[in-house]
Amino acid sequence: MRSGYRPVYHPAGTDDALRVALVELQAGRWRAAQDLLLNTSTRMARTARTQVLAVAAAGSNVVDVWLAEDPQCYDAQVMRARVLVERVLRAHRQQHAGAAELESAARRAAEHAARRAPHDPVPWVCLLALAQIDGSQWREEHRVPSPEPLLPTGPWGLLNQACRRDPHNRESFHRMLQFLLARNHPPLGSVAAVIDFGRWVASWAPSGSPLLLLPAYAQVEQCRLQTAQGGVHPLWRREWAQEHTLAYTLAAFRNWFKEADPALRSVLDLSYLAYALWVGHQYIEAASVFTAMGPYAAREPWASVPERPPGPDGGEELMLRARRESLAYARSHTRAGPR
Numbered sequence: 001m002r003s004g005y006r007p008v009y010h011p012a013g014t015d016d017a018l019r020v021a022l023v024e025l026q027a028g029r030w031r032a033a034q035d036l037l038l039n040t041s042t043r044m045a046r047t048a049r050t051q052v053l054a055v056a057a058a059g060s061n062v063v064d065v066w067l068a069e070d071p072q073c074y075d076a077q078v079m080r081a082r083v084l085v086e087r088v089l090r091a092h093r094q095q096h097a098g099a100a101e102l103e104s105a106a107r108r109a110a111e112h113a114a115r116r117a118p119h120d121p122v123p124w125v126c127l128l129a130l131a132q133i134d135g136s137q138w139r140e141e142h143r144v145p146s147p148e149p150l151l152p153t154g155p156w157g158l159l160n161q162a163c164r165r166d167p168h169n170r171e172s173f174h175r176m177l178q179f180l181l182a183r184n185h186p187p188l189g190s191v192a193a194v195i196d197f198g199r200w201v202a203s204w205a206p207s208g209s210p211l212l213l214l215p216a217y218a219q220v221e222q223c224r225l226q227t228a229q230g231g232v233h234p235l236w237r238r239e240w241a242q243e244h245t246l247a248y249t250l251a252a253f254r255n256w257f258k259e260a261d262p263a264l265r266s267v268l269d270l271s272y273l274a275y276a277l278w279v280g281h282q283y284i285e286a287a288s289v290f291t292a293m294g295p296y297a298a299r300e301p302w303a304s305v306p307e308r309p310p311g312p313d314g315g316e317e318l319m320l321r322a323r324r325e326s327l328a329y330a331r332s333h334t335r336a337g338p339r
Contacts, residue, residue: 006295012052037049043166047171058086078120081112103130107130168211170211210266212255213272219245220304240276241280265292302322
């Protein structure tokens with residue numbers, strides 16, 4: 001059932017204002033980004049938009065130009081911290097020799113922004129993002145005891161600072177998950193901590209929060225880690241249909257997808273939920289999520305989950321298959337409502 005559907009991949013997703021700012025930023029013009037941030041009314045949206053803008057700006061000097069032309073502009077200062085953090089993470093992944101120097105500059109920029117705007121969670125999210133580089137936990141702020149006894153030490157104080165300014169800040173918890181993955185500990189321990197963290201957060205995340213999806217992200221990261229180590233457990237896919245895993249997926253569907261403002265649902269979160277529902281055999285619910293996504297799509301988690309034979313298209317064929325099967329099933333089965 002291709003039926004003319006062509007997935008649209010764009011970092012802005014359904015955020016039209018962000019899409020315009022990205023086009024301008026990539027052309028070397030920063031005023032649309034400044035106007036966007038000035039008109040962003042919620043801290044959740046501000047965190048998300050600055051992250052996407054930073055990824056686009058990290059390969060150019062457009063934020064440096066912005067800061068040079070308006071050195072007192074706080075948004076320019078926090079975007080410089082965002083861009084420097086993005087560059088550090090890229091350098092770290094590539095094992096670049098200058099990563100340590102970049103990290104120091106990014107940390108100084110984030111700390112300066114935190115002093116300049118004590119109410120803004122973004123500088124604390126930046127510091128939390130830098131924690132994943134410290135896999136050995138040399139820095140004291142990365143060895144804080146967890147509020148949950150079963151979880152390891154980590155940058156819990158930084159997470160708390162972000163959440164004091166924006167309770168249940170989505171990116172901060174995803175950065176914490178990345179830190180747990182990066183810890184220099186036995187792989188099985190790392191996997192267990194990631195899964196435990198995702199389920200612990202989902203156990204108290206409020207209705208309407210995208211944090212209800214964190215167990216799905218953790219499960220995909222488990223798969224990614226196992227793939228990097230040589231192979232995924234042959235029964236990995238079946239785990240999604242087991243009762244204890246499926247319960248988290250259905251809770252996310254009912255309490256996030258059904259309750260959240262559609263304008264605040266990210267395409268990436270919808271993509272993870274669609275995969276979790278499809279692989280868990282909840283086809284009618286998956287069809288609802290695919291329909292809500294409209295023409296938009298995300299590469300993940302489709303590109304990171306195992307299929308035989310593996311596709312050369314970054315997971316697109318798997319996503320199209322899941323969408324096709326879910327929508328066909330929903331058309332042929334009528335029920336009073338979703339489970």
